[in-house]
Amino acid sequence: MSIKLIIADDDAIVRExxxxxxxxxxxxxxxxxxxxxxxxxxxxxxxxxDVALLDVRMPVKNGVEATREICGNTDTKVLILTTFDDDEFIKDAIKNGAKGYLLKSNTPERIKDAIRMVQGGHTVIQDIIFDKIKEEIGNSKENKLNKTLFSKREIEIIESISRGLSNKEIAKELYISEGTVANYITSILNKTGLEHRTQIAIYYLT
Structure with missing residues (x-):
């Protein structure tokens, strides 16, 4: 079955x-x-x-605002396609629920792979963008992840998130329900003061 997509970009050449x-x-x-x-x-x-490919800089409502509305009201997965100089939007887009953040300069095959991964429940962040987020986190000394705060099960959840697994995949791997996984993630976020699962992965890997 084909993946059903929409494309949003104010540049007609890029869009087409x-x-x-x-x-x-x-x-x-x-x-x-x-x-x-x-x-x-x-x-x-x-x-x-299934998947919405969104540019960041768009009139009327930008990609970050659209991501928040789409993820808050639908099951559609959002993949942000952006240019290098849009990096100030990265954190907000991911916070609002984007499952992927990729540069437009990628090859068609790389973008297709990202669409498939996002549709499958994985998070896709290009290395250069991941490094920017990691650098930002590294500059926040007070927010370093303290692993002694967590139970053994919470550590397992954190490690699974860092491998890009979805809640469903984590539940299957650890033999627990998706609801239980979600509860553990909420607990981890509350203990760390982090805002979303991508930050959990980055903190763990840093």
Whole structure:
């Protein structure tokens, strides 16, 4: 079954370019192309979309705002496609629920791989972007992760998150329910003051 996609970018050349490339592959079905984040969010709320490819800098509603609305109201996974100089949006986009953050300069195959991974429940962050987040965290001395705060099970959850596993995959691996996994993640976030699971992985790996 093909992955149902929408593409949102205010640059018509970029938008149509992605549409043309992805439409040539039977594994992807392009449902809609939007010129701004508001159009993208409205479409996802009204229709079943597997993955939304969003630019960050868009009029009316930017990619970060659209991500918050899409992730808060639908089951659609969001993959941010951006340019190098949009890195100030990284933290907010991930905080709002984006499952991937990739540079537009990647090859079509790399972008296709990222779409498949995001659809499968994994988080995809390009190395250069990951390094930027890690550098930001490294500069916050007071926020270093103290592993002595956690139970053995919480450490297992943290290690699983750092390997990019989804809640469903963690539950299967540790023989616990997805609800229990979610409760452990909430506990970890509360103990550390972190805001989302991607930060947990980065802190663990730093």
């Amino acid at each position: 370019g992605f549409k043309m490339i992805l439409s040539m592959d039977k594994d992807y079905e392009i449902l809609y192309c939007a010129e701004n984040g508001e159009e993208a969010a409205k479409y996802c709320i009204k229709n079943k979309v």
